[in-house]
Amino acid sequence: MQKKKITIIKVGGKIVEEKESLAGLLDRFAAIEGAKVLIHGGGRSATKIAESLDIESRMVNGRRITDEPMLQVVTMVYGGLVNKNIVAGLQARGVNALGLTGADANIIRAHKRPVGEVDFGFVGDVDYADGDMLGRLIEQGIVPIVAPLTHDGKGNLLNTNADTMAAETAKGLARLYDVTLTYCFEFPGVMRNPDEPGSLIPTIDKESYKQLLADGIVSGGMIPKIDNAFNAIDNGVSQVIITKADAIDGISGTHIVA
């Protein structure tokens, strides 16, 4: 039996935190046909609200140290402010959005990251996403809007990387659906040279990825994103696309393939 198609879009904070770019994104997301899921960030708003509350934002390797006051901030900002504004905005566009953290309906379970060289605090490493429960919601016509928070099943919410949550959600849904996972970022795709629009790499497979790493063309924050993409592909996700938020058409961008 052929699986139904589903589109999972992951957008970073910047796009969903500014009124105009958010409106454009929601228009484009609303236009996507069939089953879909949106996973969002919200780091910039969290930093801003934390600052207003005199709570210092400390980052290590681009990841936020999440002590108890900061956990309260990200719970408010990701689970409340950003998530609910997206939900209300999509409802206005006729999309039956429902906001979720990993704790809601227990859809994404995680454990607190063990303290190593760095104590990240209340940061979650994902154990699994419950594709069956998500599937049952989606079959009701619901469009899940997922905030980057998980829980440990012991009552603790955990701040969790949105890219990883997107990959895990895609993996969880892959048994039931033909999944396309799209990561949005600031470029039209993975570029050989960010200054040259024509240098977009249309396809990356594991062989070419090795070469791109060796040549230093893929580096920094792009590495975990592509690692997440291959993790998804290796676990049944049909395709992963890296593209700009204004080109979530399922075609534009760099396609990560097996």
Added chain:
Amino acid sequence: MQKKKITIIKVGGKIVEEKESLAGLLDRFAAIEGAKVLIHGGGRSATKIAESLDIESRMVNGRRITDEPMLQVVTMVYGGLVNKNIVAGLQARGVNALGLTGADANIIRAHKRPVGEVDFGFVGDVDYADGDMLGRLIEQGIVPIVAPLTHDGKGNLLNTNADTMAAETAKGLARLYDVTLTYCFEFPGVMRNPDEPGSLIPTIDKESYKQLLADGIVSGGMIPKIDNAFNAIDNGVSQVIITKADAIDGISGTHIVA
């Protein structure tokens, strides 16, 4: 066909905003058998966070004036901080909680309160609760945890009275379920004399309510609560109970009957 029983509990801010009283409430809520819904407040936390953000809380007749900055605060606090902590706490107790505002899955639609003598700002008057959608979630084993926010279908979230949301949710579910709605507050029920524990009024019907109003025994904030209760009863809700949060056994307290 006999309808399945469902228990709807409404708890105010104070109980859910302090760690210890919250833990006790979640233990008792988890112990309730069968289908259930929790509706919560969060006003004290909203006032506290607003204060930390240098946003002034202005109240008229016990209702919060909700301008745009205050709407952001209540969205963060009700939809994020309070709601998600309850959800995670219930998941730890084996309850498959899912946090919702009225915007999520469009479960409670409202309109912005018209400006009269007072401009309450982004405050919602409820149009309806979608009992069918709530019912479909509940049939999946989900326990809805409802934050006091609705939406207008045009992209605006609206701060909404939690007592009213509880009554509307109860009404929305009454077609499908045999509904008991329990309002928790600081006394064991409606008291003839708050200083005399023995003076609890076990039952109030419309006739006795008139007399209690005339005698000034029911006054102030209790009036809209009982009006909400009769509104629910008149629209198919089986019973409404007013009791203390440590006595949500479906028996203790004042029973409002037709």
